[in-house]
Amino acid sequence: MSFEPRIVGFLCNWCSYAGADLAGVSRLKCAPNVHIIRTMCSGAVEPEFVVKALQHGADGVLILGCHIGDCHYQYGNHRAKKRVAILRRLLSYLGIDPRRVKLEWVCASCADDFVDVVNKLTADIKELGPLHGGGKDR
Amino acid sequence: MEEVKIGVYVCHCGTNIAGTVDVEEVAKFAATLPNVIVSRHYGYMCSDPGQDLIKNDIKELGINRVVVASCSPRLHEKTFQGVLRGAALNPYLFQMANIREHCSWLHEPGPELTEKAKRMVRAAVNRVSHHEPLEIRAVPIFPASLVVGGGIAGMQAALEIANANQIVYLVEREPSIGGHMAQFDKTFPTLDCAACILTPRMTEVAHHPFIRILTYSEVVEISGYVGNFRVKIRRKPRYVDEEKCIGCGICQEKCPWKALSEFDVGMRKRKAIYTPFPQAVPNIPVIDTEHCAYFLKRTCRACEKFCDAKAINFEQKELIFELDVGNIIIATGFDTFDASKITQYGYARYPNVFTSLEFERLCSPSGPTEGHIILADGRQPDSVAIIHCVGSRDKNYHEYCSRVCCMHALKHAQLLKEKTNADVYQMYIDMRCFGKGYEEFYERIQKENINFIRGKVAKVTDQAVSEEEKGKLIVLVEDTLLGRMLRVPVDMVILCVALEPRKDAGEVARLFHLGRSADGFFLERHPKLDPVATMSEGIFIVGCCQGPKDIPDTVAQASAAAARALAMIVRGKMEVPAITAFIDETKCSGCKICNRLCPYSAIFFDDSTKVSRINQVLCQGCGACAAACPSGAITHNYFTADEIMAEIEGVLA
Numbered sequence: 139m140s141f142e143p144r145i146v147g148f149l150c151n152w153c154s155y156a157g158a159d160l161a162g163v164s165r166l167k168c169a170p171n172v173h174i175i176r177t178m179c180s181g182a183v184e185p186e187f188v189v190k191a192l193q194h195g196a197d198g199v200l201i202l203g204c205h206i207g208d209c210h211y212q213y214g215n216h217r218a219k220k221r222v223a224i225l226r227r228l229l230s231y232l233g234i235d236p237r238r239v240k241l242e243w244v245c246a247s248c249a250d251d252f253v254d255v256v257n258k259l260t261a262d263i264k265e266l267g268p269l270h271g272g273g274k275d276r
Numbered sequence: 277m278e279e280v281k282i283g284v285y286v287c288h289c290g291t292n293i294a295g296t297v298d299v300e301e302v303a304k305f306a307a308t309l310p311n312v313i314v315s316r317h318y319g320y321m322c323s324d325p326g327q328d329l330i331k332n333d334i335k336e337l338g339i340n341r342v343v344v345a346s347c348s349p350r351l352h353e354k355t356f357q358g359v360l361r362g363a364a365l366n367p368y369l370f371q372m373a374n375i376r377e378h379c380s381w382l383h384e385p386g387p388e389l390t391e392k393a394k395r396m397v398r399a400a401v402n403r404v405s406h407h408e409p410l411e412i413r414a415v416p417i418f419p420a421s422l423v424v425g426g427g428i429a430g431m432q433a434a435l436e437i438a439n440a441n442q443i444v445y446l447v448e449r450e451p452s453i454g455g456h457m458a459q460f461d462k463t464f465p466t467l468d469c470a471a472c473i474l475t476p477r478m479t480e481v482a483h484h485p486f487i488r489i490l491t492y493s494e495v496v497e498i499s500g501y502v503g504n505f506r507v508k509i510r511r512k513p514r515y516v517d518e519e520k521c522i523g524c525g526i527c528q529e530k531c532p533w534k535a536l537s538e539f540d541v542g543m544r545k546r547k548a549i550y551t552p553f554p555q556a557v558p559n560i561p562v563i564d565t566e567h568c569a570y571f572l573k574r575t576c577r578a579c580e581k582f583c584d585a586k587a588i589n590f591e592q593k594e595l596i597f598e599l600d601v602g603n604i605i606i607a608t609g610f611d612t613f614d615a616s617k618i619t620q621y622g623y624a625r626y627p628n629v630f631t632s633l634e635f636e637r638l639c640s641p642s643g644p645t646e647g648h649i650i651l652a653d654g655r656q657p658d659s660v661a662i663i664h665c666v667g668s669r670d671k672n673y674h675e676y677c678s679r680v681c682c683m684h685a686l687k688h689a690q691l692l693k694e695k696t697n698a699d700v701y702q703m704y705i706d707m708r709c710f711g712k713g714y715e716e717f718y719e720r721i722q723k724e725n726i727n728f729i730r731g732k733v734a735k736v737t738d739q740a741v742s743e744e745e746k747g748k749l750i751v752l753v754e755d756t757l758l759g760r761m762l763r764v765p766v767d768m769v770i771l772c773v774a775l776e777p778r779k780d781a782g783e784v785a786r787l788f789h790l791g792r793s794a795d796g797f798f799l800e801r802h803p804k805l806d807p808v809a810t811m812s813e814g815i816f817i818v819g820c821c822q823g824p825k826d827i828p829d830t831v832a833q834a835s836a837a838a839a840r841a842l843a844m845i846v847r848g849k850m851e852v853p854a855i856t857a858f859i860d861e862t863k864c865s866g867c868k869i870c871n872r873l874c875p876y877s878a879i880f881f882d883d884s885t886k887v888s889r890i891n892q893v894l895c896q897g898c899g900a901c902a903a904a905c906p907s908g909a910i911t912h913n914y915f916t917a918d919e920i921m922a923e924i925e926g927v928l929a
Binding site for chain 2: 144146151155156158159161162163165166167168169170173174175176177178179181182183184185186187190191194195196207210211212213214217221
């Protein structure tokens with residue numbers, strides 16, 4: 139059986155969650171591997187959430203927020219950007235390929251982008267292999 | 277702590293979910309999860325019978341947590357929370373699993389859809405066990421409102437609120453209310469005189485028992501939150517006692533010192549003691565200290581000598597005072613584009629190149645020429661070019677359309693025909709006449725022997741190459757319909773300058789916590805469904821500070837904002853959303869990291885206890901502070917770390 143990665147997606151309530159809703163409403167189809175968890179803002183995604191997901195069996199984590207300048211809370215996405223950058227470096231020290239954690243901007247009308255991001259990340263992580271045993275991480 | 281009893285309800289949504297997800301199996305699976313007392317599936321959970329299922333189970337089975345697996349919480353979270361509320365259960369003891377938008381609709385059909393739905397339900401069940409009742413509080417509000425900006429937008433908003441017998445403070449930084457509209461001659465498309473429709477409004481505002489006009493004043497500080505704003509106002513000294521001045525005007529007559537008139541866009545001079553225009557409200561002059569001989573050299577005092585009312589007071593000081601208001605309406609208007617930035621159009625180099633606003637003053641009977649359209653040398657123009665889109669629809673300056681220029685250009689053409697019978701050339705990119713009666717006006721003007729040249733003007737020059745061009749301004753333009761370059765010699769050029777954000781829009785945005793869109797105008801909460809509200813609760817934007825617009829749209833927006841403010845005033849109190857963050861004082865180390873992080877300045881440091889606290893009314897619930905707190909002292913209600921962690925475990929188990 140082929141490897142089906144499990145990915146946890148943290149989507150901000152205002153842009154990205156709405157963008158994912160729109161993808162569904164528009165009946166666009168994407169890989170079923172991302173499990174979406176709603177957060178109020180990408181800036182509210184604690185690094186611990188990401189670590190927890192990776193620890194509990196996720197092969198990848200996706201964080202989606204509003205485009206820079208469009209944050210519902212003015213600049214929460216700036217914080218997300220900074221935090222994820224640091225987190226990715228820390229993960230690579232731990233031997234986890236930082237490509238497993240992805241931060242992207244998906245707006246409320248960006249249904250196509252949402253589908254593309256999900257498919258791309260799913261394909262990338264399939265390429266990387268499972269995080270827990272047999273993966274290509276160092 | 278009471279025992280957690282969860283009810284799970286899986287919705288078929290007709291075949292929208294049940295078509296690809298085995299809802300019965302999902303419901304059966306849910307029944308096996310810890311703390312789940314009852315698990316059902318039903319055709320349409322949002323329907324009355326669906327809602328009754330939940331209500332009955334709360335009453336009869338005593339369930340105290342509810343999970344609905346159906347559509348997006350953005351669609352029906354409020355609906356189901358209402359069901360809980362109706363059954364006397366706290367609405368936050370609820371979680372939705374979005375198995376429609378994010379599952380049955382989003383993936384190719386297959387057995388993994390049912391598996392995914394199960395995981396989503398498990399995550400929701402895991403999470404909801406951690407939910408706590410959250411308090412929905414109501415706080416009283418101040419009934420008074422503040423309107424910032426005394427143009428037509430601000431006046432309209434103030435009148436609407438005041439007509440409901442509610443107090444309005446109207447703050448205007450200029451010496452008089454009236455705004456840009458007071459500078460206009462005629463208004464399109466009806467060509468009624470701007471002053472004739474505006475001045476009665478100004479008087480109405482001035483005499484309204486519920487409006488307090490604060491001219492020559494500015495907002496310097498604002499604190500508090502929706503319903504409970506405290507606003508600090510700085511009232512600049514007029515050096516004229518408002519109580520004593522009777523507005524006779526003798527001071528202006530006698531004052532020997534002059535300066536360029538702002539109201540007449542520098543086209544004539546006013547005195548150092550002045551009212552901006554004859555119909556000014558209030559009709560009380562101010563002394564311009566930069567041009568008054570007393571303030572410059574401590575001499576003169578002519579105004580004081582001649583004032584019978586003894587109203588001149590050179591010792592007047594600025595006044596700072598505070599107002600308590602519940603709502604704020606921002607109507608700060610626009611600036612016009614500085615046409616000298618486009619050097620090839622020759623503005624400020626050739627005396628007969630005017631901006632549209634200058635031309636308004638030229639047409640106005642109360643303007644510098646008493647309504648005579650004349651050139652710098654006093655002649656009447658025989659030919660006039662009106663150049664559209666100066667600074668608008670131009671990648672070098674503003675990409676947006678200023679919306680009013682096509683129409684005022686047509687109006688100018690009409691006035692030129694009426695008053696001078698000159699040849700008029702409209703040089704336009706596209707004619708945009710979108711409003712009520714606008715297209716008809718355009719049709720009418722087209723019949724008046726006016727030349728329409730479709731093309732963006734390259735240059736305005738005085739370099740004549742033929743006899744007929746001598747002494748004229750030559751407009752170089754490509755007629756894109758003929759595909760030919762033209763040289764059009766004219767006596768006068770009118771530049772339809774863009775409407776742009778006020779120079780200090782950035783400071784105003786910071787003061788009131790407003791967002792700005794890419795074009796620099798203030799950002800509305802939603803471009804279609806919430807066009808007058810902003811991301812700051814209780815602060816509304818109307819008129820051109822939100823984007824270029826004509827007078828009818830401005831007035832409509834102003835009334836809309838007034839209605840929003842009145843809605844809150846009538847309620848008298850407001851509900852504070854429960855999704856906020858709070859700080860556990862026993863865990864807070866007082867590091868203050870969160871204080872600077874908060875976009876709403878809702879977090880403050882309590883010096884007496886040396887810990888940070890969050891103002892529950894200011895907090896908008898973004899969660900940035902909770903994510904950053906190194907001590908884990910901050911809880912983000914409804915999105916607590918425990919809840920999210922449980923959800924993560926649920927989807928991955």
